[in-house]
Amino acid sequence: MSSRASIRDQVAAITRRDARLELSYHFQLTMRYVSTVFVVAVFFFIGKLVGDAEPLEQFQGGYFAFALIGLVVMGLAAIGLREVSRTFTGEASAGTLEILLASPTPLSLILAGSLVIPFGLGLIDTSIYLLIGRTLGGVVYTLPGPLLAAPILVLTIGTFVAVGILATAFLVLTRRGEPFTILALQATNLLAGTLYPVEVLPEPLQIAAHLVPAFYGLRALREVLLSGAGLESIWDEALILLAFNVVLLPLSMWALRRALRLARTTGTLASS
Amino acid sequence: MGLVGPNGAGKSTLIRLIAGLLEPTSGRVLVSGQPVSGDGPTPTTGLGLVLEGDRGLYSRLTGVQNLEFFGVMAGLNRVAAHQRALELMESFDLSARDKLVFGYSAGMRMRLSLARALMANPLLVLLDEPTRSLDPVASSQASSLFRKLAADGHGVIVSNHRLDEVVAVCDRVVALVDGRIRFDGAPSELESADSGAQAALVALLADKSQT
Numbered sequence: 001m002s003s004r005a006s007i008r009d010q011v012a013a014i015t016r017r018d019a020r021l022e023l024s025y026h027f028q029l030t031m032r033y034v035s036t037v038f039v040v041a042v043f044f045f046i047g048k049l050v051g052d053a054e055p056l057e058q059f060q061g062g063y064f065a066f067a068l069i070g071l072v073v074m075g076l077a078a079i080g081l082r083e084v085s086r087t088f089t090g091e092a093s094a095g096t097l098e099i100l101l102a103s104p105t106p107l108s109l110i111l112a113g114s115l116v117i118p119f120g121l122g123l124i125d126t127s128i129y130l131l132i133g134r135t136l137g138g139v140v141y142t143l144p145g146p147l148l149a150a151p152i153l154v155l156t157i158g159t160f161v162a163v164g165i166l167a168t169a170f171l172v173l174t175r176r177g178e179p180f181t182i183l184a185l186q187a188t189n190l191l192a193g194t195l196y197p198v199e200v201l202p203e204p205l206q207i208a209a210h211l212v213p214a215f216y217g218l219r220a221l222r223e224v225l226l227s228g229a230g231l232e233s234i235w236d237e238a239l240i241l242l243a244f245n246v247v248l249l250p251l252s253m254w255a256l257r258r259a260l261r262l263a264r265t266t267g268t269l270a271s272s
Numbered sequence: 273m274g275l276v277g278p279n280g281a282g283k284s285t286l287i288r289l290i291a292g293l294l295e296p297t298s299g300r301v302l303v304s305g306q307p308v309s310g311d312g313p314t315p316t317t318g319l320g321l322v323l324e325g326d327r328g329l330y331s332r333l334t335g336v337q338n339l340e341f342f343g344v345m346a347g348l349n350r351v352a353a354h355q356r357a358l359e360l361m362e363s364f365d366l367s368a369r370d371k372l373v374f375g376y377s378a379g380m381r382m383r384l385s386l387a388r389a390l391m392a393n394p395l396l397v398l399l400d401e402p403t404r405s406l407d408p409v410a411s412s413q414a415s416s417l418f419r420k421l422a423a424d425g426h427g428v429i430v431s432n433h434r435l436d437e438v439v440a441v442c443d444r445v446v447a448l449v450d451g452r453i454r455f456d457g458a459p460s461e462l463e464s465a466d467s468g469a470q471a472a473l474v475a476l477l478a479d480k481s482q483t
Binding site for chain 1 (some may be wrong): 285288290291294295297319321323324327328329330331332333337340341342344345346347348349351352353361372388483
């Protein structure tokens with residue numbers, strides 16, 4: 001048997017490392033899920049106030065179920081946007097970034113591996129949201145809804161990861177990546193229909209919403225999970241999300257590699 | 273080989289250039305005859321690296337967990353990395369396998385960093401000021417380890433701003449001042465009275481260190 005590491009070995013090693021580091025902060029981990037329940041409770045009571053407002057009639061579960069889908073997407077979006085740059089800054093402050101970059105493990109693998117545990121924890125958040133949606137909101141997620149939702153969620157998250165990688169390229173060059181991620185997160189919150197239907201926006205903003213990838217993801221997820229729609233109803237959204245991924249992910253990796261090469265020339269790599 | 277020079281001489285820069293972490297503005301770096309490129313670490317596969325003294329470890333993991341992780345990143349599979357980690361913990365006198373690294377002394381962290389650099393049994397080991405945070409006893413122990421690495425067949429390049437430590441441990445000394453090589457030879461050449469190089473170099477280093 002070869003003693004050389006496979007890609008699976010390397011991703012598994014990064015995942016084990018991150019799991020051990022996360023578990024070493026078990027109080028923080030516990031508080032994370034307590035706060036998740038609190039957030040859901042806030043929207044449950046807002047849902048009681050709003051009820052089944054007119055633009056929400058097509059969805060089961062009223063405003064509460066509608067908002068839960070938005071919370072799921074925004075929670076995972078925040079992970080996608082922030083985690084790559086967090087990995088960079090965390091490794092740089094531990095002094096491990098240069099050791100990893102000088103190792104034969106490809107950068108793309110290091111970044112992909114570093115996303116496994118954050119998204120794993122995010123999926124636990126998602127399960128809590130959906131479980132509470134079923135229990136308190138009375139939302140019944142019938143097949144094939146969840147099966148169709150999974151790839152849509154992956155494609156939606158992919159666009160946020162791409163923006164997160166672009167933000168990391170910005171971070172490597174300027175040592176500040178936050179403006180990029182904050183802008184992307186807030187623009188998504190405003191335009192994509194996270195916590196309200198885009199129909200309530202003025203027309204110019206409704207048009208601008210079409211430029212935000214999460215708009216398509218949220219629309220498709222609500223269709224399949226809350227309206228019982230099938231694949232034929234979300235085909236367009238899925239293709240548009242796929243196109244965003246095909247363009248943004250390679251572009252963002254190219255930008256990050258360029259930024260790293262520039263940082264190698266200017267000597268700012270260690271201080272990313 | 274010891275790289276010696278005052279602060280700002282370019283020792284760390286040279287180490288990072290060899291490791292592929294910096295791109296040269298002119299010229300090129302060859303490791304084992306292969307050019308080092310900024311795009312990928314392939315030529316550095318055979319490199320072990322210790323930067324910034326004893327940093328570069330996850331303090332909330334144990335020593336073995338750190339070594340296993342970096343071993344897999346260096347290309348070993350999990351089983352081989354675990355086996356190699358245990359061997360190195362033993363040979364570097366790091367018996368506290370289950371102790372988290374944040375409980376390690378500076379000397380233990382230094383030894384663990386060295387062990388990390390050796391996980392994939394590299395041909396060349398680059399050590400940037402490895403004894404910076406060590407007391408004289410730990411520093412002397414570390415110097416013995418550097419000799420042992422060289423005796424085991426590893427090429428070792430160690431940077432230090434202290435000439436006496438470099439002379440005591442290295443077969444070849446390269447003195448850098450303002451990014452330029454001012455001396456390249458055996459410690460014995462440096463010490464020979466008639467060459468006059470030592471006196472000049474010591475004076476130069478002392479002068480630069482004060483500025």
